[in-house]
Structure formats: C-alpha cells, structure tokens
Amino acid sequence: MPEHIKKLLLKMKQDLLKDLNKDLKSERNDFDTDIGDFYDNADVERGRQLFHLLSGREREKLMLIDDALARIEDGTYGICEDCGKKINRERLKIMPFAKLCVACQSEVEKQSAKMKEIQEEEFTYKDISIGETEDIDDNL
Known part of the structure; x- marks a missing residue:
C-alpha cells in the first residue's frame, strides 16, 4: 500500500x-x-x-x-x-x-473548537469591558 x-x-x-x-x-x-x-x-x-x-x-x-x-x-x-x-x-x-487516526483527529477538532469558543468569549468580554469603562468615564 x-x-x-x-x-x-x-x-x-x-x-x-x-x-x-x-x-x-x-x-x-x-x-x-x-x-x-x-x-x-x-x-x-x-x-x-x-x-x-x-x-x-x-x-x-x-x-x-x-x-x-x-x-x-x-x-x-x-x-x-x-x-x-x-x-x-x-x-x-x-x-x-x-x-x-479518526479518534485523535476528532479530539484535536474538539479542543480546537473549545479554544475558539473561549477566545470568542474573551473577545466579547473585552468589548463589553471597554464599553462599560467609557460609560463610567463619561459619568465622572
């Protein structure tokens, strides 16, 4: 083969x-x-x-x-x-x-999807934090 x-x-x-x-x-x-x-x-x-x-x-x-x-x-x-x-x-x-092999590739893809999800959550959190900080500064 x-x-x-x-x-x-x-x-x-x-x-x-x-x-x-x-x-x-x-x-x-x-x-x-x-x-x-x-x-x-x-x-x-x-x-x-x-x-x-x-x-x-x-x-x-x-x-x-x-x-x-x-x-x-x-x-x-x-x-x-x-x-x-x-x-x-x-x-x-x-x-x-x-x-x-299929099992190991599947595990790699699961881990990659989890990391992507975590990164997206962190990015969203950072966006919210920046927006909230600007609002606080405006109120001072």
Whole structure:
C-alpha cells in the first residue's frame, strides 16, 4: 500500500507544482522582458515567487504531502502521531497525508473548537469591558 500511496502523493505534488508553474509563467508574461530575464536567471527569485503564489491552503497541502512522503521513507506512514495506532486504510485512501487516526483527529477538532469558543468569549468580554469603562468615564 505505501508504494501506491507514494505514487498518488507524488502525482498530487506534481499537479500542484504544475499549476503553480502555469501561474508563474502567466505572471511573467505580465512583465517586460528585462524583468522576465531576471526571473529566468535567478533560482532564488523563482523559489520566492512560487512561495508567494502559493495560497496558505496550497502551501499547507504541499507541506503535508512532503511530510507524508518522508513518513513513507522512514516507515512511520499510516501510524497515528498521537496514539501510535494504525490509521484506518479507508481514511488514508480519502486523505493520504493524514497524520492522525479518526479518534485523535476528532479530539484535536474538539479542543480546537473549545479554544475558539473561549477566545470568542474573551473577545466579547473585552468589548463589553471597554464599553462599560467609557460609560463610567463619561459619568465622572
């Protein structure tokens, strides 16, 4: 199974990078030739452009793909990073770069939702406090 998944991940990465290169070529055509030559001659600049073209989601997906490929190489692919149990094959077919089993992922999502709720409550409390303070100052 890891070999099949590896091919799938490499294809996903290739497709993502191909789309990015298309975007980069399109962006280059918007500049005059002097600037285009600068991009052609500077590998560092090309890397920077690719980085900026990546949306946050694409960047994260590329990192997840690279991480999954590394886990295949070191023999830890398909093992949950939290509990150490095997990740269900069906989950890996749907999400080949999954790092957590369903139970651990569910727990992470619950904790994340709780933190978001707490942050929203704190933000609301701060808004009320600021408003009340201004009212008190007006009455003095």
